[in-house]
Amino acid sequence: MKKFEEKTIRTEKIYDGKVVKLQVDEVTLPDGKTAKRELIKHPGAVAIIPITKDKKIIFVEQYRKPLEKSLIEIPAGKLEQGEKPEVTAVRELEEETGYTTNQLKFVTSFYTSPGFADELMHMYLTDQLQPLTKKVAGDEDEFVELIELTLEEAKQYVKEQRIHDAKTNYAILYLEMLEMM
Structure with missing residues:
Protein backbone atom coordinates (compact mmCIF):
# COMPACT_ATOMS: atom_id res chain seq x y z
CA MET A 1 0.00 0.00 0.00
CA LYS A 2 1.26 3.48 -0.89
CA LYS A 3 2.04 5.84 1.99
CA PHE A 4 -1.39 7.51 2.20
CA GLU A 5 -3.49 5.21 0.02
CA GLU A 6 -6.93 4.18 1.21
CA LYS A 7 -7.95 0.78 -0.12
CA THR A 8 -11.65 0.46 -1.01
CA ILE A 9 -13.35 -2.49 0.67
CA ARG A 10 -16.91 -1.83 -0.48
CA THR A 11 -18.84 0.74 -2.50
CA GLU A 12 -22.51 1.57 -1.97
CA LYS A 13 -24.08 3.55 -4.82
CA ILE A 14 -26.57 6.04 -3.38
CA TYR A 15 -27.68 8.21 -6.30
CA ASP A 16 -27.15 8.34 -10.07
CA GLY A 17 -28.21 11.77 -11.31
CA LYS A 18 -28.00 13.92 -14.42
CA VAL A 19 -24.91 15.78 -13.17
CA VAL A 20 -23.42 13.73 -10.32
CA LYS A 21 -23.30 10.28 -8.82
CA LEU A 22 -23.10 9.80 -5.06
CA GLN A 23 -21.51 6.78 -3.42
CA VAL A 24 -20.25 5.77 0.01
CA ASP A 25 -17.00 3.81 0.10
CA GLU A 26 -15.77 1.82 3.06
CA VAL A 27 -11.97 2.02 3.05
CA THR A 28 -8.98 0.62 4.87
CA LEU A 29 -6.76 3.43 6.13
CA PRO A 30 -2.94 3.33 6.08
CA ASP A 31 -2.95 2.39 9.78
CA GLY A 32 -5.27 -0.60 9.13
CA LYS A 33 -8.43 0.97 10.57
CA THR A 34 -11.56 1.41 8.45
CA ALA A 35 -13.56 4.52 7.61
CA LYS A 36 -16.38 5.65 5.34
CA ARG A 37 -15.94 8.17 2.53
CA GLU A 38 -18.87 9.99 0.92
CA LEU A 39 -17.90 10.61 -2.70
CA ILE A 40 -19.35 12.60 -5.57
CA LYS A 41 -18.44 11.34 -9.04
CA HIS A 42 -18.55 14.03 -11.73
CA PRO A 43 -17.82 13.81 -15.47
CA GLY A 44 -15.59 16.90 -15.40
Whole structure:
Protein backbone atom coordinates (compact mmCIF):
# COMPACT_ATOMS: atom_id res chain seq x y z
CA MET A 1 0.00 0.00 0.00
CA LYS A 2 1.26 3.48 -0.89
CA LYS A 3 2.04 5.84 1.99
CA PHE A 4 -1.39 7.51 2.20
CA GLU A 5 -3.49 5.21 0.02
CA GLU A 6 -6.93 4.18 1.21
CA LYS A 7 -7.95 0.78 -0.12
CA THR A 8 -11.65 0.46 -1.01
CA ILE A 9 -13.35 -2.49 0.67
CA ARG A 10 -16.91 -1.83 -0.48
CA THR A 11 -18.84 0.74 -2.50
CA GLU A 12 -22.51 1.57 -1.97
CA LYS A 13 -24.08 3.55 -4.82
CA ILE A 14 -26.57 6.04 -3.38
CA TYR A 15 -27.68 8.21 -6.30
CA ASP A 16 -27.15 8.34 -10.07
CA GLY A 17 -28.21 11.77 -11.31
CA LYS A 18 -28.00 13.92 -14.42
CA VAL A 19 -24.91 15.78 -13.17
CA VAL A 20 -23.42 13.73 -10.32
CA LYS A 21 -23.30 10.28 -8.82
CA LEU A 22 -23.10 9.80 -5.06
CA GLN A 23 -21.51 6.78 -3.42
CA VAL A 24 -20.25 5.77 0.01
CA ASP A 25 -17.00 3.81 0.10
CA GLU A 26 -15.77 1.82 3.06
CA VAL A 27 -11.97 2.02 3.05
CA THR A 28 -8.98 0.62 4.87
CA LEU A 29 -6.76 3.43 6.13
CA PRO A 30 -2.94 3.33 6.08
CA ASP A 31 -2.95 2.39 9.78
CA GLY A 32 -5.27 -0.60 9.13
CA LYS A 33 -8.43 0.97 10.57
CA THR A 34 -11.56 1.41 8.45
CA ALA A 35 -13.56 4.52 7.61
CA LYS A 36 -16.38 5.65 5.34
CA ARG A 37 -15.94 8.17 2.53
CA GLU A 38 -18.87 9.99 0.92
CA LEU A 39 -17.90 10.61 -2.70
CA ILE A 40 -19.35 12.60 -5.57
CA LYS A 41 -18.44 11.34 -9.04
CA HIS A 42 -18.55 14.03 -11.73
CA PRO A 43 -17.82 13.81 -15.47
CA GLY A 44 -15.59 16.90 -15.40
CA ALA A 45 -16.09 20.46 -16.55
CA VAL A 46 -14.58 23.39 -18.40
CA ALA A 47 -14.32 27.10 -17.71
CA ILE A 48 -13.56 29.81 -20.24
CA ILE A 49 -11.97 33.23 -19.73
CA PRO A 50 -13.45 35.27 -22.61
CA ILE A 51 -11.71 38.58 -23.30
CA THR A 52 -13.29 41.17 -25.61
CA LYS A 53 -11.40 43.33 -28.11
CA ASP A 54 -11.56 46.22 -25.63
CA LYS A 55 -9.91 44.02 -22.95
CA LYS A 56 -13.01 43.35 -20.87
CA ILE A 57 -13.74 39.95 -19.35
CA ILE A 58 -17.16 38.47 -20.05
CA PHE A 59 -18.84 37.03 -16.98
CA VAL A 60 -22.25 35.47 -16.48
CA GLU A 61 -24.47 36.06 -13.50
CA GLN A 62 -26.65 33.13 -12.54
CA TYR A 63 -28.54 31.80 -9.56
CA ARG A 64 -26.83 29.01 -7.63
CA LYS A 65 -29.40 27.01 -5.67
CA PRO A 66 -26.94 25.41 -3.20
CA LEU A 67 -25.96 28.93 -2.09
CA GLU A 68 -29.44 30.47 -2.45
CA LYS A 69 -27.96 33.45 -4.29
CA SER A 70 -26.64 34.66 -7.63
CA LEU A 71 -22.96 34.58 -8.44
CA ILE A 72 -20.94 36.33 -11.10
CA GLU A 73 -18.70 33.75 -12.77
CA ILE A 74 -16.73 33.03 -15.91
CA PRO A 75 -18.68 30.81 -18.33
CA ALA A 76 -18.39 27.12 -17.50
CA GLY A 77 -20.13 23.83 -17.97
CA LYS A 78 -20.11 20.07 -17.66
CA LEU A 79 -18.38 17.74 -20.09
CA GLU A 80 -20.78 15.54 -22.01
CA GLN A 81 -20.05 11.82 -22.40
CA GLY A 82 -17.07 11.40 -24.75
CA GLU A 83 -16.75 15.15 -25.42
CA LYS A 84 -13.29 16.73 -25.57
CA PRO A 85 -12.80 19.68 -23.19
CA GLU A 86 -12.06 22.08 -26.08
CA VAL A 87 -15.41 21.20 -27.68
CA THR A 88 -17.21 21.71 -24.38
CA ALA A 89 -15.47 25.06 -23.93
CA VAL A 90 -16.67 26.40 -27.29
CA ARG A 91 -20.18 24.99 -26.74
CA GLU A 92 -20.48 26.60 -23.31
CA LEU A 93 -19.07 29.89 -24.59
CA GLU A 94 -21.67 29.95 -27.36
CA GLU A 95 -24.59 28.90 -25.14
CA GLU A 96 -23.83 31.25 -22.27
CA THR A 97 -22.44 34.35 -24.03
CA GLY A 98 -23.57 34.39 -27.66
CA TYR A 99 -19.92 34.44 -28.80
CA THR A 100 -17.76 31.79 -30.40
CA THR A 101 -14.03 31.44 -31.01
CA ASN A 102 -11.59 29.54 -33.18
CA GLN A 103 -8.74 30.03 -30.75
CA LEU A 104 -8.55 28.61 -27.24
CA LYS A 105 -5.47 28.75 -25.07
CA PHE A 106 -5.25 26.02 -22.43
CA VAL A 107 -4.58 27.58 -19.01
CA THR A 108 -4.68 24.66 -16.55
CA SER A 109 -6.73 21.82 -15.09
CA PHE A 110 -7.57 21.50 -11.41
CA TYR A 111 -9.72 19.49 -9.01
CA THR A 112 -12.56 21.62 -7.68
CA SER A 113 -13.24 19.88 -4.34
CA PRO A 114 -10.89 16.91 -3.88
CA GLY A 115 -12.03 16.21 -0.33
CA PHE A 116 -15.29 14.69 -1.59
CA ALA A 117 -15.52 14.99 -5.39
CA ASP A 118 -13.49 13.87 -8.40
CA GLU A 119 -14.51 16.79 -10.66
CA LEU A 120 -11.61 17.91 -12.86
CA MET A 121 -12.07 21.35 -14.40
CA HIS A 122 -10.17 22.43 -17.52
CA MET A 123 -9.67 26.18 -17.97
CA TYR A 124 -9.19 27.98 -21.28
CA LEU A 125 -8.69 31.58 -22.36
CA THR A 126 -9.75 33.23 -25.58
CA ASP A 127 -9.32 36.81 -26.77
CA GLN A 128 -10.54 35.99 -30.28
CA LEU A 129 -14.30 36.32 -29.81
CA GLN A 130 -16.77 36.49 -32.69
CA PRO A 131 -20.44 37.23 -32.10
CA LEU A 132 -22.74 34.44 -33.24
CA THR A 133 -25.10 35.35 -36.06
CA LYS A 134 -27.76 33.02 -34.62
CA LYS A 135 -28.31 32.45 -30.88
CA VAL A 136 -27.48 28.94 -29.67
CA ALA A 137 -29.98 27.35 -27.29
CA GLY A 138 -28.50 26.67 -23.87
CA ASP A 139 -29.76 24.46 -21.09
CA GLU A 140 -33.50 24.95 -20.70
CA ASP A 141 -33.18 25.41 -16.93
CA GLU A 142 -30.27 27.88 -17.08
CA PHE A 143 -30.84 31.63 -16.91
CA VAL A 144 -27.83 33.93 -17.23
CA GLU A 145 -27.08 37.60 -17.71
CA LEU A 146 -23.82 38.84 -19.25
CA ILE A 147 -21.57 41.27 -17.42
CA GLU A 148 -18.40 42.75 -18.93
CA LEU A 149 -15.77 43.99 -16.50
CA THR A 150 -12.22 45.24 -16.70
CA LEU A 151 -9.66 43.31 -14.67
CA GLU A 152 -9.63 46.12 -12.09
CA GLU A 153 -13.43 46.01 -11.79
CA ALA A 154 -13.33 42.22 -11.45
CA LYS A 155 -10.76 42.49 -8.65
CA GLN A 156 -13.08 44.94 -6.86
CA TYR A 157 -15.95 42.44 -7.26
CA VAL A 158 -13.73 39.83 -5.60
CA LYS A 159 -13.11 42.19 -2.66
CA GLU A 160 -16.86 42.75 -2.36
CA GLN A 161 -17.50 38.98 -2.69
CA ARG A 162 -19.73 39.57 -5.69
CA ILE A 163 -17.29 37.21 -7.42
CA HIS A 164 -17.00 34.43 -4.91
CA ASP A 165 -16.27 31.09 -6.58
CA ALA A 166 -12.93 29.33 -6.96
CA LYS A 167 -12.73 29.02 -10.76
CA THR A 168 -13.48 32.70 -11.32
CA ASN A 169 -11.06 33.80 -8.62
CA TYR A 170 -8.42 31.56 -10.21
CA ALA A 171 -9.12 33.16 -13.60
CA ILE A 172 -8.72 36.67 -12.18
CA LEU A 173 -5.45 35.75 -10.45
CA TYR A 174 -4.21 34.25 -13.72
CA LEU A 175 -5.04 37.43 -15.66
CA GLU A 176 -3.41 39.55 -12.97
CA MET A 177 -0.27 37.39 -13.22
CA LEU A 178 -0.21 37.87 -17.02
CA GLU A 179 -0.40 41.64 -16.51
CA MET A 180 2.66 41.55 -14.25
CA MET A 181 4.82 39.71 -16.77
